[in-house]
Amino acid sequence: MKKKSMKQSLSVVMLSLLAMSSVQQTAHGKTKPDIHADAAILVEADTGKIVYSEHEDEMLGIASMTKMMTEYLVLEAIEEGKINWEQKYKVSEKVYQLANAPGLSNVPLRAGEEYTVRELYDAMVIKSGNGAAIALSEVVAGSEGEFVKKMNRKAEELGFEHYQFVNASGLSNYDMLGMFPEGTKVTDENMVSAEDMATLAYYLIHDFPEVLETSSLSSKVFRPGTNEELVMKNTNGLLKGKSYYYQGADGLKTGTTPFAGSTFTGTAMRDGVRYISVILDAKDDDGEPSSRERFLQTKELLDYGFNEFKTVKYGLESLDKNNHKLPVPDGVKQEISLKVDKPLSIRLGKQEAASVKTNLKMDPDKVDEEGSLKAPIEKGEKIGELVIDIPVAEEYIFDKKETSYKLDVYAAETVEKASWFVRSARGIQDFFENIF
Structure with missing residues (x-):
């Protein structure tokens, strides 16, 4: 560690x-959470104190949680005045194909159409749009290959120790229709440890608290009043109106691929106290990857933080x-x-x-x-x-x-x-x- x-x-x-x-017991007491995942961590969002951890230093697949780093770099570029919310982006051939590829999480983007940075950002954060994430990488860095370099430099700057970013979306490179970023290989995967994902969440929330305004939305209409109108539903099952609603939950990002399994970086605030949790490859009782379990286990971690400490x-x-x-x-x-x-x-x-x-x-x-x-x-x-x-x-x-x-x-x-x-x-x- x-x-x-x-x-x-x-x-x-x-x-x-x-x-x-x-007050209450520490992480090694009788009420220690029973987590079935390849790795997990619970952190106090204000201090960065680790409250619970298992295999937190193992570098594992993170799937679409990769988009949290893309969010950070987009928000940083906006803060620095390099891009702005109303800036227009014209869809490239690569983005068009990947934004409309069957079986991938997306908001369909039309060939040659122009979209604002805000529209692309919302599509990425709420609907986990892969095409939108790649489009934003082109806005920020000119190409996804150059953006990946920025992702890894930023990870080093933030103090990560176990990480590998290979694209902006979190897709497996072999799912990118042969258009994976320059400098990476078709077999490459986005991989980060649970502890480093918690670190990313910490800096994302502290440096750009506005991220929670978008990640907390259960749904939002994309391009309302146009023939592209689409209700984007958030993939975070802990949000209000969702199946696993958890009081105070307002972020951050899910991820699912065959390589990474079901992953989730969550956060919730109650009575002025915020926790950050990370679950990598949640398993059910039979040891199989489970989308449901990532939310249930996140709730167990958050309950532990809120209830067993004062x-x-x-x-x-x-x-x-x-x-x-x-x-x-x-x-x-x-x-x-x-x-x-x-x-x-x-x-x-x-x-x-x-x-x-x-x-x-x-x-x-x-x-x-x-x-x-x-x-x-x-x-x-x-x-x-x-x-x-x-x-x-x-x-x-x-x-x-x-x-x-x-x-x-x-x-x-x-x-x-x-x-x-x-x-x-x-x-x-x-x-x-x-x-x-």
């Missing part, structure tokens, strides 16, 4: 307190014992109130939460030799960090991820430094109190 342990080991300066919240908020509540205050011995006022911008929310299981510790790590420039805050202190001045230490190893879909479990702590008020006379008087008072 490429991911590094995110176990945090941070020095404690003051106040080590056990976290008070108790959001725990960490903030100054950890310092309630001190009423959110710290002593300032040399200040006019001898204590100071603290504040944070907002609590830090972390999804945790029971075993994790029970072992979490919160530590107030002070800025060494703000304390004296005894570790006490030094005056003067200005309101809003950062005085340290609240560190949430989770001694359970965590894995992410990134090789390098900065620890996010730190919360800046600020002074909520100004405390001026007491005069020499006042500080001396306090010292004398402390001396006699210690004697008696």
Whole structure:
């Protein structure tokens, strides 16, 4: 596995307190999902934390989930101003033949006809139109062969480790009527690991959240009011009105070929929490590829994330014992109130939460030799960090991820430094109190 342990080991300066919240089990508990697929993964969409995984590093067929990379490159080209939604594309002979080939998922495109980038994009995302995907590759790169080079470069840029993109649509090259991209072979297949597919989904959602506006549509009419009018039905069975409806589901892409089996990259959001799941080659009880099972198993993964974990908020509540205050011995006022911008929310299981510790790590420039805050202190001045230490190893879909479990702590008020006379008087008072 490429991911590094995110176990945090941070020095404690003051106040080590056990976290008070108790939540649900981790991925190796009794409620671990029972998934029948060649590979699977469940990831927190906000953090990239891996919640569940099996054979996640195996490079396997992804079929039409390939279109997620095509979506990314199209949206990136639009963002960079290289193409635009209303730009017209005139259907090439290759696209015409593949968009009208029997047995392939398509929105039929007419020879010599012009279609906007938006029309092609909708056809690709909603109906999984193969011809539309190839057309978009020609819009972005001039040819599908050049587009495939972009796909593989982008995969490397995003940190993929197990991948091979050979066309823009996800078709098996041998199904492309001999018109597979230059630089690839007829026997080549699009192959990516479950972990790298989850990484692609993460970046697709984070970099271009508008992708969900289209992927969440159960259906849409192609070219309404024309003789090409067609109701495009989304292949995602978890969407509203579909057979396997799942509350909060709004993406992302299915895939099916004899080589890849039944695959699915799903995502859903509930109560502000989003998960990403990937199922590669879902199997039924007899071990046969199953379109139905990819949705059922995705639901099981998502249920695991939403039900077995809870959001725990960490903030100054950890310092309630001190009423959110710290002593300032040399200040006019001898204590100071603290504040944070907002609590830090972390999804945790029971075993994790029970072992979490919160530590107030002070800025060494703000304390004296005894570790006490030094005056003067200005309101809003950062005085340290609240560190949430989770001694359970965590894995992410990134090789390098900065620890996010730190919360800046600020002074909520100004405390001026007491005069020499006042500080001396306090010292004398402390001396006699210690004697008696």
